[in-house]
Amino acid sequence: MTLTGIEIRYLVNEISEKTCDYYVSNIYGITKDSLLFKLHHPEKQDVVLMFSSFGLWISSVKIEPLETNKLLKILRDNILRLKLAKIQQIGAERVVYLTFSGFDKEYVLVGEFFGDGNIILCNKEMKILALLHSIDVRHRKLSVGLQYAPPPQNSLDVFNFNQKDLEGVLSSEIQVSKWIGRTFGLPTKYVEYICKLAGIDSKIIGNGLTDIDVKKIYDIIKKTVENVVKGNHEPVIVRNDKVDVYPLRLENKNEERTNVQSFMAGLDTIFTETLVNVGKSTKTNAVSEKITELENKLTEQTKAISLVNEKSSAIAKVANSLLDLVSKGILSLSDPKLQKNLKDQNCSIIKEKGNACFLINDSKIKVDTSSSLQALASVLFNESKRQKAAILSIEKLQKKTEKDLEKLRKQVEVSKDSITITEVKKKSWYERYRWFYTSDDTLAIGGRDSSSNMAIIRKHLQNSDKVFHADIFGSPFFILKAGSETTDSSLNEVAHATVCFSRAWREAMYGLKAFWVNPEQVKKGAPSGQFLSKGSFVIEGQRNYVRVATLKLGVGLLKQDERYIVICGPPTCVKKKCICYSMIEPGGLEMTDAAKKIKSEFVNMKGDAIKSISIDDFVRVLPAGESHVTESGLGDSVDE
Secondary structure (H helix, E strand, C coil), rough: CCCCHHHHHHHHHHHHCCCCCCCEEEEEEEEEEEEEEEEEHHHCCEEEEEECCCCEECCCCCEECCCCCCCCHHHHHHHHEEEEEEEEECCCEEEEEEEEEECCCCEEEECCCCCCCCEEEEEEECCCEEECEEEEEEHHHEECCCCCCCCCCCCCCCCCCCCCHHHHHHHHCCCCHHHHHHHHCCCCCHHHHHHHCCCCCCEHHHHHHEEEHHHHHHHHHHHHHHHHEEEEEECEEEHHHHHEEEECCCCCCCCEEEEECHHHHHHHHHHHHHHHHHHHHHHHHHHHHHHHHHHHHHHHHHHHHHHHHHHHHHHHHHHHHHHHHHHHHCCCCCCHHHHHHHHHCCCCEEEEEEEEEECCCEEEEECCCCHHHHHHHHHHHHHHHHHHHHHHHHHHHHHHHHHHHHHHHHHHHHHHCCCCECCCCCCHHHHCEEEEECCCCEEECCCCHHHHHHHHHHCCCCCCCCCEEEEECCCCCEEEECCCCCHHHHHHHHHHHHHHHHHHHHHHCCCEEEEEEHHHHHEEECCCCCCCCCCCCEEEEEEEEEEECCCCCEEEEECCEEEEEEEEHHHHHHHHHHHEEEEEEEEECCHHHHHHHHHHHHHHCCCCHHHHCCHHHHHHHCCCCCCEEEEEEECCCCCC
């Protein structure tokens, strides 16, 4: 399906609202012309934004990469960690600008959702840095190094017009439906809907309308555009010769319709199906080519067997006829009866390089013409047997080809089923932070950075909680959501986590302390005349110190609400709560390599069910810095 300008305006508004203050935490290439942006906010649910040459939408699923995307590296190099500052549509055109900014940088990602589509990365001066397709046509040229130029506007801006702009239809000599479609760039489905609501035959010639008709058309277009853009939808997925999703109840009795929760959800369903079909085609094309090659090979081998068998039989037939003639008293090659017999069997005697040969069905058999007919027959029988033996070799190769062919055909089916789609499930509020349950089943949450440090103190700190901080600059704040009772084991475990997730891990600083205080001791404002950096707070009164002797954390797999969650926390907690675990200490592997190692350990213990968990989920829980795995095993929790 192709998005219209008014549908794009709705998507731009909806996505802008849902991604405000989000930044790009990762980018994945899905197909050669589709990308997935993982957008993160320190206090909100992650958003998966799909950006393709045919549209952009928020997705409820993550698709594993299906093809290489040539823009992926440059996009990661330039806009990773930048904030999605603005999304805007160019007039009513099917062109969208996504502006990413931060760290004194700004880039604009342009999506052109018409024709074959295009994705173009520009700097803030709109100079093209990279693009999917270069363009060189009469009115427009796009290539790296040039200034980006939007396409010329071919139709009236459907968001900015008045009734007078419609009066041209009164002098038109084409059907009113075609005039509306061309003037506003609207597809047939909307034009028919507008004409029906206006009570006008869509096939009537424009000059047959009245001023009252024009007023009706104007009002209906305005109302239709407003309903689509503002989300006043009754969305349905339509399946007929083509698949489409309508935001409104556009009538067509010959279509199979399915209600959907929202227009965005409908687009997600249809576009995801499109991407998966592309993936299946991509994954099977290379194998299909090999299958065709083997099928052709098998055909040639079958023909070869038939041809060799035919030649062998023809040679044996000539040999038998020679023996038959001998039994009738014919003993010489020059005998006319023998010559006629040979000719009838398409056999002749020729000279090649001074040697006499029998030529039988293109087979040349060297013979001594001075030999007896019995000897000549014996030579022919031997050649017939030799060619029969060649058939066995070809048949052996044929069986191998058939086996390879069967294997590839099975591979096609496996490839089709190997496309992984992961549902983006809603997470609990605390999963946006560092978190774990202590051995006493008490929730502990900690900050990942200055923003989330502020968030947990300002938004989630309650009077009965305990606040933790390591005795080192660069420590997160942790909160123990203890309620009225706090055990020593919980206090020690949270203190341990606070130190391990601090700068101490990256620098392998052993023997540090953490302290805990009550909520009223945490002051959110700086003393008069002083300044507090982002994510910092003033601690007043007595601090309760806990020495942390070791730097050791457990990474575990927790099963919660029918899904697997990767967590990281003190070893005792992780072993008790998780179905399997790996213990880590500072030094050794970079975060991504350590994450791959841990995932591999979990897959070995729990099987293929773990493969669908993203490496990002493992990286996200690890402390900043290098880590190495010291042991792995099954936890105390049962995987039911």
